[in-house]
Amino acid sequence: MNPDVTNSTPVQPDADEPHTGEPATDDTGRDAPSAWAPDPGEEELGRGRCWAVVRRDRVPLFVTARRQYEAVLTDRRLLLLARSKHQRRRLGLKPDGVALAQDLDGLHLQRTRAGFPLRQLRIVLLDGRTLILEFDPARRALADRIADRLPAA
Helix, strand or coil: CCCCCECCCEEECCCCCCCCCCCCCCCCCEEEECCCCCCCEEEEEEEEEHHHHHCCCCHHHCCCCCEEEEEEEEECCEEEEEEHHHHHHCCCCCCEEEEEEHHHHHEEEEEEECCCCEEEEEEECCCEEEEEEEEHHHHHHHHHHHHHHCEEC
């Protein structure tokens, strides 16, 4: 038995330093940031985690699988970014991790629902599909900001 290995996990040489509890910031971590950056002249208005799904006909919403994304609201667009390198690979996305990038002019807010614990936004896309975004209580301000920027359907 190797004394430097406990439960198949290598012992780190700097183990005396306290763990800060911060997520990993490099590409090896689960929540590694995407390479997306705003276009020149574009201002980021808000960013936060949400759950998203595109509504399918004749499939109840409560059995539809949602995925976590990083929602980014700019002065021109709404973007959904993959939250990890694994998610980018699984969904077949480019390294920038953009899963959805839509101009705010082409989106319409169909309905909002302030349920507990999630705040739900139903957004109609350009092609007529309905995108459902759900935000936890810590990110309701971002949901409100998105709802304020979108015209009613």
